[in-house]
Amino acid sequence: MKEGPNIAGIAALIGDPARANMLQALMTGVALTASELAQEAGVTPQTSSFHLGRLAEAGLVTLRKQGRHKYYNLADADVAALLEAMSGIAMRSGMTRVRTGPKEPALRKARVCYNHLAGEYGVQAYDSLLARAFLVEDGEQLHLTGDGRSFLSELGVVLPDKETKRRPLCKSCLDWSARRSHLAGIVGTSLLSFFLEQGWAKRVDGSRIIEFSKSGDSRFHAIFSL
Amino acid sequence: MKEGPNIAGIAALIGDPARANMLQALMTGVALTASELAQEAGVTPQTSSFHLGRLAEAGLVTLRKQGRHKYYNLADADVAALLEAMSGIAMRSGMTRVRTGPKEPALRKARVCYNHLAGEYGVQAYDSLLARAFLVEDGEQLHLTGDGRSFLSELGVVLPDKETKRRPLCKSCLDWSARRSHLAGIVGTSLLSFFLEQGWAKRVDGSRIIEFSKSGDSRFHAIFSL
DNA sequence: TTGATAGTTCGATCACGATCGAAACAATAG
DNA sequence: CTATTGTTTCGATCGTGATCGAACTATCAA
Numbered sequence: 001m002k003e004g005p006n007i008a009g010i011a012a013l014i015g016d017p018a019r020a021n022m023l024q025a026l027m028t029g030v031a032l033t034a035s036e037l038a039q040e041a042g043v044t045p046q047t048s049s050f051h052l053g054r055l056a057e058a059g060l061v062t063l064r065k066q067g068r069h070k071y072y073n074l075a076d077a078d079v080a081a082l083l084e085a086m087s088g089i090a091m092r093s094g095m096t097r098v099r100t101g102p103k104e105p106a107l108r109k110a111r112v113c114y115n116h117l118a119g120e121y122g123v124q125a126y127d128s129l130l131a132r133a134f135l136v137e138d139g140e141q142l143h144l145t146g147d148g149r150s151f152l153s154e155l156g157v158v159l160p161d162k163e164t165k166r167r168p169l170c171k172s173c174l175d176w177s178a179r180r181s182h183l184a185g186i187v188g189t190s191l192l193s194f195f196l197e198q199g200w201a202k203r204v205d206g207s208r209i210i211e212f213s214k215s216g217d218s219r220f221h222a223i224f225s226l
Numbered sequence: 227m228k229e230g231p232n233i234a235g236i237a238a239l240i241g242d243p244a245r246a247n248m249l250q251a252l253m254t255g256v257a258l259t260a261s262e263l264a265q266e267a268g269v270t271p272q273t274s275s276f277h278l279g280r281l282a283e284a285g286l287v288t289l290r291k292q293g294r295h296k297y298y299n300l301a302d303a304d305v306a307a308l309l310e311a312m313s314g315i316a317m318r319s320g321m322t323r324v325r326t327g328p329k330e331p332a333l334r335k336a337r338v339c340y341n342h343l344a345g346e347y348g349v350q351a352y353d354s355l356l357a358r359a360f361l362v363e364d365g366e367q368l369h370l371t372g373d374g375r376s377f378l379s380e381l382g383v384v385l386p387d388k389e390t391k392r393r394p395l396c397k398s399c400l401d402w403s404a405r406r407s408h409l410a411g412i413v414g415t416s417l418l419s420f421f422l423e424q425g426w427a428k429r430v431d432g433s434r435i436i437e438f439s440k441s442g443d444s445r446f447h448a449i450f451s452l
Numbered sequence: 453t454t455g456a457t458a459g460t461t462c463g464a465t466c467a468c469g470a471t472c473g474a475a476a477c478a479a480t481a482g
Numbered sequence: 483c484t485a486t487t488g489t490t491t492c493g494a495t496c497g498t499g500a501t502c503g504a505a506c507t508a509t510c511a512a
Contacts, residue, residue, distance in 0.1 A: 008246035015238030059319040068479040093285040294509040
């Protein structure tokens with residue numbers, strides 16, 4: 001009778017407040033343990049376990065055991081993209097949380113999206129690389145050019161040698177706040193790591209916010225000008 | 227305490243089977259009345275009314291009264307994109323409907339996505355236009371070139387004269403089956419209408435499937451070769 | 453006017469699923 | 483070994499929200 005994939009299934013999964021909180025917490029990209037996620041979601045460890053089981057079963061999160069801990073991650077950049085898209089719809093639908101705190105502007109400016117940089121800074125980096133042909137779009141594919149590779153290497157960004165088919169080097173990800181693409185994929189991840197390691201920016205507590213220092217900010221704008 | 231938009235809200239909205247069915251029915255792009263949607267979802271008109279109220283309130287659907295009918299539509303291409311993305315995740319998570327009917331291959335081949343063409347045919351058209359520089363990507367923006375405009379006009383596709391800011395002429399939409407972009411926006415809509423009006427293809431009953439005729443198929447491939 | 457169809461509102465019911473307490477299991481630390 | 487911490491299983495509870503029957507409003511067709 002019915003056709004197509006069961007949308008209601010995963011939607012219902014994400015639709016539970018506790019699970020949604022967990023997923024949003026995982027949007028920071030850091031691996032979290034079951035009990036940390038319980039705390040994040042405001043439920044007891046038992047319930048957390050129950051929810052995480054369902055999320056893992058549906059393939060929305062992955063886990064790796066490490067000693068007596070279980071570390072959870074978002075399964076995939078695609079899952080992150082779905083959550084990001086959902087944020088966009090929720091945002092414009094006026095379905096914001098009770099109190100839209102002072103963090104929101106900071107979120108729009110720079111935040112981590114799973115494992116790469118999003119927000120205004122993410123978009124700017126993406127555009128800047130594109131404008132200088134360090135990055136080229138080919139249909140939906142995205143490629144790092146030779147020039148782009150050497151540019152990043154010279155900066156000090158570490159990149160794998162070869163582009164594998166399985167994990168694309170570059171990938172674009174739609175930004176809910178800017179409604180534009182930012183850079184995902186291995187390059188996106190490496191770039192974010194670079195910023196953090198150089199001390200140009202740092203993560204804020206357990207949120208998705210990325211805070212650029214004064215000097216880091218000016219360096220960023222010097223390099224990724226438009 | 228919490229930050230960011232309320233993902234759980236819209237997810238829960240989509241998470242109800244009845245509402246999910248309604249939304250998927252609306253993915254065909256045709257406007258449906260409340261009772262048609264009730265039938266589609268397998269619920270009574272009362273329940274349908276209840277659900278549609280919530281969907282409209284959240285801004286996921288729009289309605290226009292016409293006589294004693296209320297015609298419902300998806301609010302936006304963004305909502306369609308969200309549902310499409312969700313289909314992708316649901317698909318690979320093995321959360322397919324009980325029986326994956328014989329329609330599925332047809333869906334992968336060509337289907338309507340809200341109001342434009344998706345599936346293999348949609349992707350091919352997109353790539354073909356891009357390859358001949360009838361369409362150019364500029365960051366996330368997508369533009370129809372002068373050549374592209376005259377090419378389509380010559381074919382007989384009707385297009386509005388000017389590109390307005392509000393409704394972009396072109397827009398890319400991610401395809402869940404092909405994992406590639408296909409053409410959305412006004413051009414995408416016009417193109418689909420063109421195929422249907424010319425009799426190259428027709429819609430299948432109330433599903434999202436687009437069925438190309440023998441002659442329509444060959445004409446399509448002649449024009450949108452790669 | 454009467455009759456028919458589309459849609460809504462109200463109220464009551466009912467089922468599903470989230471939640472937690474208690475207890476078990478797992479793995480490390482001392 | 484024992485003690486402690488992290489995670490899971492089971493069972494019972496409980497609340498939220500979907501559902502439908504019945505009655506009501508609105509629009510159209512005679």
